[in-house]
Amino acid sequence: MHEIVSAVMGHTHAVSGLAAGAVTLPLIPLDRLAGQLAWVACCGGMALLPDLDHQSSTVTRMWGPLSRALSVLVVFLGRGHRGGTHDFLVAPVFWWLVVYFAGMQKWTLMVVLAVAIGLALRACHFVIPGEYEKSWPINLLVSFGAAWWLVQHGATVDADWLPYAVALGVLVHILGDALTVGSIPLPFSWLDGKPNRMGSGPMTTGRWYEHVIAAGMVGVTVVGLYLHVPTINGFVDQVGNAVVSTVNPADPA
Numbered sequence: 001m002h003e004i005v006s007a008v009m010g011h012t013h014a015v016s017g018l019a020a021g022a023v024t025l026p027l028i029p030l031d032r033l034a035g036q037l038a039w040v041a042c043c044g045g046m047a048l049l050p051d052l053d054h055q056s057s058t059v060t061r062m063w064g065p066l067s068r069a070l071s072v073l074v075v076f077l078g079r080g081h082r083g084g085t086h087d088f089l090v091a092p093v094f095w096w097l098v099v100y101f102a103g104m105q106k107w108t109l110m111v112v113l114a115v116a117i118g119l120a121l122r123a124c125h126f127v128i129p130g131e132y133e134k135s136w137p138i139n140l141l142v143s144f145g146a147a148w149w150l151v152q153h154g155a156t157v158d159a160d161w162l163p164y165a166v167a168l169g170v171l172v173h174i175l176g177d178a179l180t181v182g183s184i185p186l187p188f189s190w191l192d193g194k195p196n197r198m199g200s201g202p203m204t205t206g207r208w209y210e211h212v213i214a215a216g217m218v219g220v221t222v223v224g225l226y227l228h229v230p231t232i233n234g235f236v237d238q239v240g241n242a243v244v245s246t247v248n249p250a251d252p253a
Contacts, residue, residue: 011058012210013176014120015217017047017169022224024168028161033231034153038113039165040225045116046169049095050085050177053078062122064136082182083190088174090187092167100163110147112162116169118143179203 021043030036051057052067052074060071078084085091102108118139178184180203185195203209225232 012214012217013047013051013173014044014058015214015221016176017172018044018120019217019220019224020047020168020172021165022221022228025224025228028164030161032153033229034150035161036229038116038150039161040221041120042113042116042162042165043169043172044221045119046095046166047173047176048119048122049166049170050091050173053083053085054081058122059119062118062136063140066140067136079190079193079195082177083185083193083195086174086177086184087187087190088171088178088184091174092171095170096163096167099166103160103162106151109162110144110151112166113147113150114140114143116166117146180205 018040021040024043025036025039028036028039030039048057048059052059052071054060054075055068055071057071060067074085075081078086084094099112102112121139121142174184178198179201181200183197183199183201186198189196226236227233
């Protein structure tokens, strides 16, 4: 039962991160399509990162034994579920630092992008036809293939944005959990393994309204991409004009 609830909350976190990424695109100095898509993908994928502290979470199950091994380390460092990984002061800064150093090299940057893409695929399976993205070996291959393409087509250009994308995704996740009954820990209260919560939120994971929120975040993402990515904007407008011309051809002179 907890695995089902975790999956539901997982896609809500992911689409919330995607929406945050699409909305904040004007704040990021990226003018290449690859970089813009990488920013949005990172925000969405990394919005699942804090849940590495739980064995049944989407992120922990993403790449089978590989992600489970990473989860063991994160659980140890964060002192359990919704501990340090959900500290709104510590977690964004911690992951910012990790990704900052990873972004210094081409191949470690590719790993970070692969993690973000894999998480987005794993969490957003509800809008992707088929079941292939749920199989961790296929997810692993697709994620690294897409990350390689992004690196080869400009994702390494001005990659200083990457740590901020990860920090934003993590913060979006934490803010989402702050609205749930389980809430999040008070800063640093988790260090002894017995975190004090900030108070019970009004929402419970897995309820019908979570699907409504997720659908709304998908809509925000689509609108944000249309408004802030010139390549997508131009393509959509071109297709729209072509459809209009076909349906309502100009009258002959």
